[in-house]
Amino acid sequence: MLSYDELTPPERELWNAFPEGRQVDLRPDDSEGDRPVAGGQWGPERTVRAAVIAALLLGAHGGEPGAVACLRLTGARITGRLDLAGAQIGHALWLAGCWFDERIELYGASTLSIAIVESRVPGLEAGSTRVEGTVDLRGSLVEYTRTSPHHSTVTALSLINARVSGAVILNRARIDAPGGWAVGAGGLVMEGGFFARRLIAHGQVRLPGAQLPGGLFMNGARLESPGPRGVALALNSAVASTLDFSRGFTANGTVRLRGARITDSLTFEGAVLNGPPGGGGPALMAMLMQAVDFDLVLARRPSGPVDLRGAQVSYLHEGEHSWPDVVELDGFSYGSIKEGEAGERREAVGSRGSVAHRIAWIRRGPGYSPQPYEQLATWYRTVGHDDDARRVLLAKQRHRRGTLRPAARAWGHLLDATVGYGYRPWLAGVWLLTLTLLGSLVFRAHTPTAVKPGEGAPFQPLVYTLDLLIPIGGLGQRTGWYWTDTGVQWLAYTLIAFGWVLTTAVIAGLTRTLQKN
Template sequence: MLSYDELTQPERELWDAFPEGRLVDLRTGVSEADGPAAGAQWGSERSVRAAVVAALLLGANAERSGVVAALRLAGARITGRLDLSGAEICHTFWFEDCWLEEAVSLYGAATRTIGIANSWVPGIDAGLARIDGALDLRRSTLAGGSLTLINARVAGELILTDARISGPGEWAVLAGGLVMEGGVFGKRLTTQGGLRLPGAHLPKGLFLQGARLENADGVALAAGHVAASTVDCSQGFTAQGTVRLRSARIEDLLTFEGAHLNGDGTALVCIAMHVGDFDFRAATPPSGTVDLRSAHATWCQDSERAWPEEVLLEGFTYGSIRFGETASTEGGAAGEDGTPVGDTMPAGDEVASRLAWIRRNPGYAPQPYEQLAGWYRQIGHDGDARRVLLAKQRHRRRTLHPAGRIWGHLLDATVGYGYRPWLAGVWLIALALLGTLVFGAHSPTPVKPGEGAPFQSFVYTLDLLIPIGGLGQRTAWYWTDSGSQWLAYVLIAAGWVLTTAVVAGVTRTLNRN
C-alpha cells in the first residue's frame, strides 16, 4: 500500500487533485519538449508511477462530497505497467500528451470513460472490458503493440481520429465481437497492420474517412459478419491490403467514394453482403478483383471508371443502380455485340457501359444479364432490357459447340434471338424484291398449259417464301433454266429458315416475359 510520504512531487499533485477531478498539467509550454514522442527523455519532475495511477483509480484516496473524483493528467511520463485487469473502476481517467513506458491492460475491467489523447503508449488490451462511457484515443500513437477490444462492450464512442497504431504482427486492431452503443470514429486513422472487426455490432456506424490501413500482404479491413448502420470508407480512404465484408449487414450506407483499394489479388470481398445504399465511386480502379457474389444492395451508385478489370458479379442483386458520373472517351475495342469494352464507353450510352461492366465478370454467367434486364424493365425501359438480353445470348453463343454457334449466328442475323423480330421482315422484303426482279425477267413453263392463273413474279416469290399453305403459283410453273430453278430452291430454304427462326425467337421472348 502506497503512503503519501513515498510519493514524488508530481505524484502528490496528482493525489491531491484526484478527489476534485482537477487537471494536473506537467507540460512546460514548449511544443518541442512537450511532444509525447520525446517522453522517454523526461525526468523525474514529469514522472508518475503507474502504481500510483492504479491506486487512485481503485479508491486509494477518499472521495470528497460535492465533487466528482477523476484522474486527469497531462504531459506526464508514466513509468511501469498500468495493469487494471478485472478492476471495477468508478472514475473517469484522462491522459493527454503523456508517454507510457509499458502497455496498458484493461482486460475484463469495468470502467467509465477512458481518454488517452495525443499520447504515446506501447499498446492497450481492453478485451472483455465493459466501458460505461467513451474510449478516446484521438491523435495517440500505439507503437509496437495492438489495440485489443475483443468481445468488449463500449456504451459511448470509440474515437481513433488521427491515431497511429502499429501492431506487432498482422493486426493493429483486434476487435472481433466488439459491441458498440456509440459510433466508431477513425477519421485519418493510420495503421501498420489490419483492422479486425469480425462479428462486431456497430449500430451507430464505422467512420474511416481518410484512414490509411496498411497490411499489404494480407487483410487491411476484416469486417465479416459485421452488423452496422453505416460503413464510411470515403474521402481518400486507403487500404493497402484486402477489404473483407463477407456476410456483412449494413442497414444504411456503405461508401467507397474517393477511396483507394490496393489489395493484392483481391481488393474487396463482399460475398453475401446486404447493404442499403452502396456507393462505389472509388478514386481509382482497385488494384485487384472486386467480389460481389451473392451480395444485395437496395440502391447502388457507381462510376464507370471505378471498377477493376475483374468483377465477380454472379448472384449480385440490386433494387436500383445508377452511374454517379458519366465518362466519355473515343475509340477502343468492341465486343461481339458492337458495344465497347473496358473503359472506352460512348458518352451517354449507359447500356453499353453496363454491358462492359458485366463483361468484367470472368466467363459466362447469365444472372448478371438477367438482373440488369430486370432493372431496365422495372423502370420501363423495355428496349434497353431487350438489348441486354441480346448481349447475353451473344455471350452465351461463345460457350456452345460449333453447331450451336452456327445456329446462334443464324438466329442473331434473322431475328436477333427474338429480341429483334423486325429483322425477319427485312429479310422477307429483300428476298421478295430479289425474286420479283429475277423471275420477272424470265418466262417459266406452265405445268398444265392453258390452265390456272397467269404467272405473276411477285406472287410466285411469296409462294416460295411462305412454307405453309400456298398461293397456287409454285405448283403451276417450273423453270427450264438452272439459274432460276436454283433461286427458287434458295427462296424455299430461306422461307423455312426464317419461319423457324421467327418461331424460336418469339417462343424465347414469350418464355422470358
C-alpha cells in the same frame, strides 16, 4: 501497497489532485518540441509510475465530498506496466500528451470512460472489457511491442468481445502492427459510434461480427496491409447503421464485408481501393452483404477485383471509376441505379451508352452467369425502358452462346442474325424484304417453263418469290412452273430453305421472348 512517503513530487501532485478531478500538467512552460514521440527522454520531474495510476483508479485515495474523483494527467512519462486486467474501475481516466513505456492491460476489466489522447502507447489490450462511457485515442500513436498474454495474434489495439456504451474515437490516430492486427475488435458491441476519421493503420483492422448501431466512420482514413493477400479491413458479419469510407479513404489491402448488414448507408464516395500490394487479391469482397444505400462512386478504379455475389442493396450509386477489370455479380440484386460523380447523382437510364456501360461491367465477370443480366433487365423494365431491357437480354444470349457446343453455337448465330434471339423480330422482315427483292429481280430476268402449258395463272415473279419463301400453304405459283436454267433453279431451292429457316427462327425467338416476359 504504496505509501504517500514513497511518491515522487509529480506523483504526489497527481495523488493530491485526484480526489477533486483536477488536471495535472507536467509539461514545462517552454513546451516547444514537447511531443510524446520524444517522451522516452523525459526526466524524473515528468515521470509517473504506472503503479501509482493503478492504485488511484482502484480506490487508494478516495474522493472529496461534492467532487468527482478523476485521474487527469498531461505530459507525463509513465513507467512500468499499467496492469488493470480484470479490475473494477470506478473512476474515469483522462491522459493527454503522455508517453507509456509499456503496454496497457485492461483485459476483462470493467471501467468508466478511458481517454488517452495525443499520446504514445505501446499497445492496448482491452479485450472483454466493459466500458461505461467512451474509449478515446484521438491523435495517439499506438504501436505493437510484444504479444499480449491473452491473445496469440500480434494486436496493437485489442477490443475483442468488448462492450462500450459510448463511442470509440480513433480520429487522427496512428496504429502500427506490421504483419499483424492494428485493431482487433471482433465481437465488439457498442451503443455509440466508432469514429476513425483520418486514422492511419499499418496492419489489419478487424471487426468481424461487431455490432455498431451508431455506425463506423472512417472517412479520410488510410489502411495499409502488407503482403500479396493482405486484408486492410475485415467487417465480415458485422451489423451497423452506417459504414462511411468516403472522402479520401484509402485501403491498400482487401476490404472484406462478407455477410455484413448495414441498415442505412454504405458509402465509398471518393475512396481509393487499391487491393493488396502487387495485385494478389480482391480490392472489395462483399458477398452476401445487405445495405439500403450503396455508394461505389470511387475516386479511381479499384486495382483488384470487386466481389458482390449474393449482395442485396436498395439503391446502387455507381460512376465512371466504380468497376475494375474483374467484377463478380452473380446473385447481386438492387432496386435502383444512380450514376454520376461525387456530389452529383441522377437516375441511370435513358441512353444507349449507359446500357452498353452496364453490359460491359457484367461481362467483366469470370464466366457466364444469367442472373446479372436478368437483374439489370428487370430494373430497366421497372423504370419503363423496355427497349433497354431487350438489349440487355440480347447481350445475355450472346454471352451464353460462347459456352455452348459448336452446333448449338451455330444455331445461336443464326437466331441472332435473323431475329436477334427474338428481341429484334424486325430483322426477319428485313431478311424477307431483301430476299423478296432479290428473287423478283432474278426471276423477272428469266423465263420459266410451265408444268402444264396453257393451264393456271400467268407467271408473276413477285408472287412466285413469296410462294417460295412462305413454307406453309401456297400461292399456286411454285407448283405451276419450273426452271431449265440450273442457276435459277438453285436460287429457288435457296429461297425455300431460307423460308424455312426464317420461319423456324421467328417461332423459336418469339417463344423464348414470351416465356421470359
